[in-house]
Amino acid sequence: MQVRILGCSGGIGQKVRTSSYLVDHDILLDAGTGVGDLTLEEMLQIKHIFITHSHMDHVAIIPLLVDTLFSSLKQPIIVHALKETIDALQTHFFNWTIWPDFTELPSLEASVLKFEEMKIGDVYELNGRSVEMIEVNHIVPAVAYAVKTQNSIFVYSGDTTTNDSLWDKLNTYPRLDLMVVESAFANHDIHLANVARHYCPELLAADLKKLRHKPKLGISHLKPGEETLIMDECRKAFGDDWDLHQLSSGDVFQL
Ligand SMILES: [Zn+2]
Ligand SMILES: [Zn+2]
Structure with missing residues (x-):
């Protein structure tokens, strides 16, 4: 399995993009601004988006992606998410005011966009890879995803703060090769991290102690301008037995 970091920041700016991770060439985990760096050919290979x-x-980027590919798509792009997330997208994005409802274009029977609801614990099989939805703890209903092949497992936390559901689930896996986990804030913003339900290095360090695996660890969602501070705090808080990575757009991991 290949994991390509398209966007891993909490914000935007030069070379800084928001959450989007491309697994192989056809599975996208989240559709933040990093997707906009792909070529048309690369975008056309995306078949499934897990939000x-x-x-x-x-x-x-979902609305712009579907619009950009509209006349080239031979089959719909399928967006997988919790019911609450799909409802939010339909109500607030694809409502004919912000953007057309692409689930009925060019026709209801042959639309370019389809939503498929997943529930916590569901596993979606895709040509030798499976994608499992795992509950996390954020200010809106939110999940992590684990992508598994026969010999590798990649986990992406999405946005979350302190929880047991993610770490308990990961401890049931036989292995964990790469984990992308957020630390949106530095320790001085711990109050904000608690209110907005994100991690800061101190909170994440406490949860990492629950994990029985030692995967490659990529830290995501860093607040723009505080990347160095947050990474320094992570190094101090986690101890030096972690293979820690400050992620950047364009990074590729082969698992
Ligand atoms: Zn976020
Ligand atoms: Zn969020």
């Missing part, structure tokens, strides 16, 4: 939650930084 962690309804926040703008994770869904912003």
